[in-house]
Amino acid sequence: MSSISLQKTPLFASLMLGSALASGCNRYEMFNVAGYEQAAFSNEADVVFLIDNSSSMTDEAADLALNFNVFIDKLTSVDENQATATLTDAVENYVAYTQQRGQFMDYRLGITTTSVDYDDGFTEGVDPGEAGLLLGDPTVMSKGDADLQEDFQRNLLCYGIAWNPNSLDYAEDDYECGDDPGGVITHEYLDCVCGDIEWDENDGSGQEEHLEAVLMTLCRSVEEPPEACYDAQSPFAETEDLVNDDFLRDDSTIVFVIASDEGDTSRRLAQGEDDISEYLDAIEAFDRRIRFAIVGPPYDPEEGSLTCNSGNATTWGVVRLRDLSDYFGGFYNYIADGTGDDDEDCEATDFAEHLEDLGDLLNNLVTAFTLDSIPDVTTIRVWIDDAEINEALPVSEDEETHMTYDNGWSYDPAQNAVVFWGEAIPDYNQNVRIYYRPLEGKPRDLPPI
Amino acid sequence: MTIATPFFKAHPLRKAFGASAALALALFSSQANAQETIDVGVLKNSDITVVQKVLYPKSGQMEFGGHAGWMPFDAYTSTPIISLTGGKHLSETLAAELAVGGGYSLKNRTHLLLEGPAYGIVPDAYAHIGSVMATALWSPIYAKMNWQGTRIFHHDIYGLAGIGAAYEQAMMPDASGNVAPALGLGVGARIFLKNGRALRIQIRDDLLWQTRVKTEDTQSHFLKQNVGLTVGYTFFKEGK
Numbered sequence: 001m002s003s004i005s006l007q008k009t010p011l012f013a014s015l016m017l018g019s020a021l022a023s024g025c026n027r028y029e030m031f032n033v034a035g036y037e038q039a040a041f042s043n044e045a046d047v048v049f050l051i052d053n054s055s056s057m058t059d060e061a062a063d064l065a066l067n068f069n070v071f072i073d074k075l076t077s078v079d080e081n082q083a084t085a086t087l088t089d090a091v092e093n094y095v096a097y098t099q100q101r102g103q104f105m106d107y108r109l110g111i112t113t114t115s116v117d118y119d120d121g122f123t124e125g126v127d128p129g130e131a132g133l134l135l136g137d138p139t140v141m142s143k144g145d146a147d148l149q150e151d152f153q154r155n156l157l158c159y160g161i162a163w164n165p166n167s168l169d170y171a172e173d174d175y176e177c178g179d180d181p182g183g184v185i186t187h188e189y190l191d192c193v194c195g196d197i198e199w200d201e202n203d204g205s206g207q208e209e210h211l212e213a214v215l216m217t218l219c220r221s222v223e224e225p226p227e228a229c230y231d232a233q234s235p236f237a238e239t240e241d242l243v244n245d246d247f248l249r250d251d252s253t254i255v256f257v258i259a260s261d262e263g264d265t266s267r268r269l270a271q272g273e274d275d276i277s278e279y280l281d282a283i284e285a286f287d288r289r290i291r292f293a294i295v296g297p298p299y300d301p302e303e304g305s306l307t308c309n310s311g312n313a314t315t316w317g318v319v320r321l322r323d324l325s326d327y328f329g330g331f332y333n334y335i336a337d338g339t340g341d342d343d344e345d346c347e348a349t350d351f352a353e354h355l356e357d358l359g360d361l362l363n364n365l366v367t368a369f370t371l372d373s374i375p376d377v378t379t380i381r382v383w384i385d386d387a388e389i390n391e392a393l394p395v396s397e398d399e400e401t402h403m404t405y406d407n408g409w410s411y412d413p414a415q416n417a418v419v420f421w422g423e424a425i426p427d428y429n430q431n432v433r434i435y436y437r438p439l440e441g442k443p444r445d446l447p448p449i
Numbered sequence: 450m451t452i453a454t455p456f457f458k459a460h461p462l463r464k465a466f467g468a469s470a471a472l473a474l475a476l477f478s479s480q481a482n483a484q485e486t487i488d489v490g491v492l493k494n495s496d497i498t499v500v501q502k503v504l505y506p507k508s509g510q511m512e513f514g515g516h517a518g519w520m521p522f523d524a525y526t527s528t529p530i531i532s533l534t535g536g537k538h539l540s541e542t543l544a545a546e547l548a549v550g551g552g553y554s555l556k557n558r559t560h561l562l563l564e565g566p567a568y569g570i571v572p573d574a575y576a577h578i579g580s581v582m583a584t585a586l587w588s589p590i591y592a593k594m595n596w597q598g599t600r601i602f603h604h605d606i607y608g609l610a611g612i613g614a615a616y617e618q619a620m621m622p623d624a625s626g627n628v629a630p631a632l633g634l635g636v637g638a639r640i641f642l643k644n645g646r647a648l649r650i651q652i653r654d655d656l657l658w659q660t661r662v663k664t665e666d667t668q669s670h671f672l673k674q675n676v677g678l679t680v681g682y683t684f685f686k687e688g689k
Contacts, residue, residue: 026673029572030570033564033570376668388623
């Protein structure tokens with residue numbers, strides 16, 4: 001029989017219990033971590049141009065078409081011009097590869113419109129460009145296509161824009177196909193570009209549903225659309241046999257370029273509602289890297305008001321677009337610029353600049369990594385695979401106050417991103433992890449332990 | 450030996466019976482003829498106590514052993530541990546021991562959930578690598594238990610206290626190492642087996658005063674507790 005002293009038992013039990021409880025309270029500081037996706041630096045980008053094809057947007061859409069070469073030039077392939085004969089060629093190619101990663105982006109382009117209500121279109125069914133269906137011929141334009149620029153301009157000008165022939169100029173008598181239009185779209189220019197395509201019969205829906213169009217485009221581009229595609233308010237369920245074949249690639253980053261002078265009026269949100277959580281959840285259901293490059297009405301967040309609002313956009317409709325680019329990353333540029341409410345003080349912004357920014361965005365897809373929270377910069381630590389990367393030192397500052405750095409990483413507060421420079425730029429599909437402590441709290445509540 | 454009982458006190462006949470029995474024993478017991486009778490007086494019931502014979506004495510013996518276990522109580526890590534111990538029993542109740550241990554901390558489910566895409570947060574947790582601890586063991590209790598009426602196990606229960614150091618490494622990629630002074634407190638039990646072996650079950654809480662370099666600007670020192678549960682197999686050897 002055991003003769004354990006009862007006096008000893010409570011003491012020992014208390015010691016055990018106290019130790020067990022106390023060790024669960026070990027305190028640790030928390031770091032945010034970004035970059036857990038190993039495929040973050042894939043060089044594949046699938047770009048969708050989502051065009052507001054209302055009549056008020058013809059000038060802007062034409063500007064986009066005429067300046068498209070700016071975008072292409074930023075991503076001009078060096079493949080065709082690479083010399084490969086000598087070791088020097090190989091070294092030069094490697095330097096070009098590390099310094100100008102954007103030129104090695106493998107991109108695909110597609111165009112659709114913000115029209116989702118297909119009843120208002122050319123036919124009673126879903127026409128190309130409506131309800132997320134890509135338009136043009138070919139619908140998918142890829143890097144390296146011989147006539148990429150011509151195909152893009154033709155698809156945009158001839159299929160995507162609802163021209164009002166009565167508002168178009170006529171060219172000089174000596175105009176011939178191939179001549180520079182001088183920045184002005186004329187009947188003759190469109191006849192040359194479009195050939196047999198009846199450009200003067202396009203018509204767009206009166207309701208611009210940017211968010212719904214983004215969602216429909218995604219729904220038609222994947223093999224297994226998520227449940228959000230089949231919402232009762234959406235036209236997808238009855239038209240799901242219409243798909244965007246061979247557009248989205250499995251590992252690509254998807255970039256939506258939205259040009260519009262109106263705010264969003266997508267059907268799943270009530271008029272006046274600026275909370276787009278329903279659409280954010282629906283887009284996230286695709287589990288893809290997505291960015292938004294939006295050119296939209298000027299909005300003053302401090303005043304909460306719109307300026308140069310020639311398209312009669314609503315504040316809540318514009319806030320939806322801004323929140324979309326803020327949430328997923330990208331940029332929101334103004335489609336017009338000016339100081340007053342009077343449209344006479346306003347001027348359309350140069351689309352060439354927007355396309356340069358788009359080119360930069362695609363370049364930054366391979367060098368910049370966005371953080372979820374504002375970091376305490378002194379706590380940022382960066383690893384690529386198992387190697388820690390040191391902070392880069394500034395080298396020079398160009399005329400436009402763009403700082404450049406030597407090898408390493410830097411923090412760009414404008415993007416809230418860690419940017420890699422020189423030899424530190426990670427190779428595609430390397431594992432990049434960025435640890436930092438946020439300046440203010442944590443992005444969300446922690447789970448119970 | 451004369452045992453005073455109520456029976457013999459009660460009746461003269463009983464006295465006679467007792468004397469006869471004693472005579473018979475004396476006649477037929479050769480050993481009884483040789484022994485000298487000692488009269489110890491009257492014993493009361495309150496004088497009678499069961500004295501446990503220490504079948505497995507420890508005093509003066511060396512004890513060596515290997516232990517394996519787990520540290521499961523940390524919020525973000527789960528650590529399998531092993532250790533080797535060697536010590537000497539200075540008396541039946543007091544022993545001095547040196548314990549050398551090692552471990553390999555794993556991220557637990559909470560840690561993996563936090564650093565995943567849902568939260569994107571990483572605790573600055575440290576992985577236990579190894580420790581050295583010099584302890585004093587006090588075992589005031591020696592007992593035996595009857596297991597289902599078929600087997601008897603002799604065992605003791607001890608408490609321990611010690612000082613030492615632990616080496617731990619950050620689980621974040623910087624893997625910064627840290628040697629922390631430690632204070633150990635614990636309790637355990639030895640179940641004595643045959644042939645000088647014993648099974649030891651022990652829980653020990655190491656309190657570490659840990660320095661963490663990544664958070665020097667806000668707090669550089671943290672109190673960390675490593676609570677380990679171990680089961681060990683030890684053997685005793687005569688000490689010199």
